[in-house]
Amino acid sequence: MAEGKHISLFLIDGTFGGLVTAEILNWTGHVLKGSRSELSRICQREEAQRTGVYILLGADKAGNPLAYIGETDNIANRLRQHEKKKAFWNDVVFVTSKDGNLTSAHARYIEAQLIQRAKEIGRIPLENGNEPTGGADLPEADASDMHHFIKEFLTILPVLGVEVFRGRSAENNGPVASESQTDLPVFHLYIKKYDCTAYAQIIDGEFTVLKGSKIAPKTTQKKDVTEGTLKQFESRKRRREQLFNSGVIAADDEGLLVLTRDVQFTSPSDAAAFVRGRASANGRIEWKTEDGGTYADWENKER
Template sequence: MTQGRSIRLFLVDGAPNGLLTAEIMNWTGHVLTGPRSKLPEIIERPECARTGIYFLVGPDPDNSMRPLVYVGESDDVAARLKQHNREEGKGGKDFWEKVCLVTSKDQNLTKAHVKYLESRLMAQAKRAGRCGLVNGTAHEYGVLPEADQSDMAFFAEQIRIVLPVLGFDFLKAPAETGSAQQTPASPDSPIFEMAIPKYGINARAREIDGEFVVLEGSLARESWVSEHKGYSDLFQQLVQDGVLAPEEADKRRFTKDHSFSSPSAAAAVVSGRNANGRTSWFVEGTRTSYSDWQDEIISQQSHDSGEGSV
């Protein structure tokens, strides 16, 4: 079982949509985030005068399913943010609506450290596939001593933990389950299957870390067939990204495991139309639906805790 973490959040101006800081217990990192409208206040913060790594985040006009992200580093973040802000309308990085800055409370991050972090986090963002990365190719910075590389690997892992809490999930690693044929079912999350015999479609999935993951090798409809849009944008994005590749007999195949926000989102992509995932997915080899399986777990937990006893 993953060990719990304590994260301290502070609303700098008392507003939920204003400036926010975040820290993890026993981590020297410090995170500051806020909307671009608060940029005058952000650049006046002491954190912005330090060496750090930062993210510019905004919507992708060509893809509503994921954000655009720019990963940067500087030993004077305030100056770099001012520069980015001046690039508005000049073909520069004018897409961003939010900024997130990560520095060190002990101020021990050096220029070499943040260059290494920039490269590592860019590579992680590309692997995650949850955003469009504005940066070009990530550079490999291997000049750090071995001990420093280990420290920065830990530092990067803490960034990956805290950012989703702040609403940024672009570094969240995709679920790694192994191949569809080799992934074992577990008591916590069995293998689920969904079949559409009429079209020769069979898909398999697991629930991992709160996400519903359709496994590599699963089959789906060739195209979105419903007149209702629903998850059609998501379907087309997966086709564009190569997650759904053409398969014989008017089908598509998942080329890798893919995480969905819900069983219904996964069921819709598999079937090419809106679907209730809670009743479309079944525990493999049974007629127990996802909904029934979840209800059984809740009932068992209530029984084990003695709920309802006198």
Template sequence: MSVSQEFGRTIQLFLVDGSPNGLMVVSLHGWTGSLLVSRQSRFDRLLQRPEMEKTGVYILYGQDPDNPLKMRAYIGEADSLKDRLPSSARDRGFWETAVAITTSDDALTKGHVQYLEARLIEMAASAARATLENSKYPSPDKRRLPEADKANMEAFLANLKTVLPVVGIDFLKQATAQEVPQKAEPDGSGNSILPQASFEIRHRSGVQARAIEEEGEFIVLKGSQALRNTGYVQLSYKELKDDLILQGILKEIAEDRFEFATSFAFKSPSAAAAVVLDRNTNGRTTWKVEGRKLTYHDWQSLDHASSSKEAAE
């Protein structure tokens, strides 16, 4: 029998224009919160929505023009989203997506949205996944809300953390791990929790890299090495590798290799392996479970089979 059980949640995406790239209204079953998501090309239509007359918070989100490896975000609040959002958008040219956040029952007050703004800025700064455009970082502690209201707003934020990544806004997720636990630890009930699986590449050149998988990202850990100047011309991830060098994530330590100065989250095992080996490769077979000959692909197949068995029991 499985020790814990995860429950699914239902998120409704309403495509106002009938297009996945158009205006979108997003809601979570059982939650009064509502998100309106718009690209720049649909911004005028966003402003025409009746929800924009309400009190709420908003996010402007796009590629950081100063760092191609990061996104940039601006977080604000307004008594009327329709009155405040246009000027914020006009003053910030980086944004590609605008998100307006309010409720279907007009439950948010000025105090609520000020608290949400402060907490969102605090959470985004802590996660360090996006560059914040905000010049001021208001303290949530100075937003004087009754205890019950604060609890309600924290629940509101928990739902936001579930919904925002679905529409491509993942800047609240905590930054990548720096190390992997090596031993099983007790869970408080006499059972042992298995350590997080870690993967490695050991190249004949002596270059070694370690990685873990966390929340859909493949994270190469600080201290891992990567080959350089191998002469392979068909490296699909050359631009990504150049950006990693430019941003100081890959530091030159020898004529033939770099070292990861900090952990970095890749979108796939193949992207990570390509940067490490300086050539295109199938990361699902190149990465091995640390200390074993089991490939990432084989490990994943075994892990899924084990999960299915536990669910059946």
């Protein structure tokens, strides 16, 4: 049975969407998230004067998610610099230490670990141009402490809506996930027309089509459909094109399309439509377990 985690959130303005802090019981870290429009208030806060690691969140010119990970001896000063030099970001989240024991070396170490993990997962591209240097030669005890610090920080981030680190890292990101990794089954969807199979698993609460899955090489849609269906089809087609252009989808020697990393979806049906290249699909019956049962069958057993 998984261990629970007590996370304390404080809405500074008393409303959703404003400044929010997050802490975990018996953890020395302190996390704050806010929007760029609140930068002046953020920079006036006491924790923003400390050493820490920050993540800028936004989108590129095409509207695709983009992030930047950095470290600094003074969060407020660095954010003011980014306000002038970086246009893409809309939100920031940063972590500091409540006891003031987070040093510059610690921050550089955390930054390096986070950048490495974000690139391994590949869910959201980083705007970082260079690999981080320094902070990798911490004493053994300090490195152990920082790994625990990072683990707790990564636990908090999805709660705040930060998805940069959600998903499997590259070392576990194989063609088919092991059921022992999540204790949940691997589903498959076979397309007879193209003799190809996609695989999926629920990872970190998201229905995820796995790296190595093969999907239909074309998107197809009947002409005699409703305007809503046509819009949905165009939306799915655009997502395919974006993933292809970013290298997440690649063509193989057989003319099929293969996923080069895991891709997350809102539902089994959303994923099935993507795999088949259609506007819609009933993923609850199209995704099958190893014994031939449907996703719906498995879900009913779990209730």
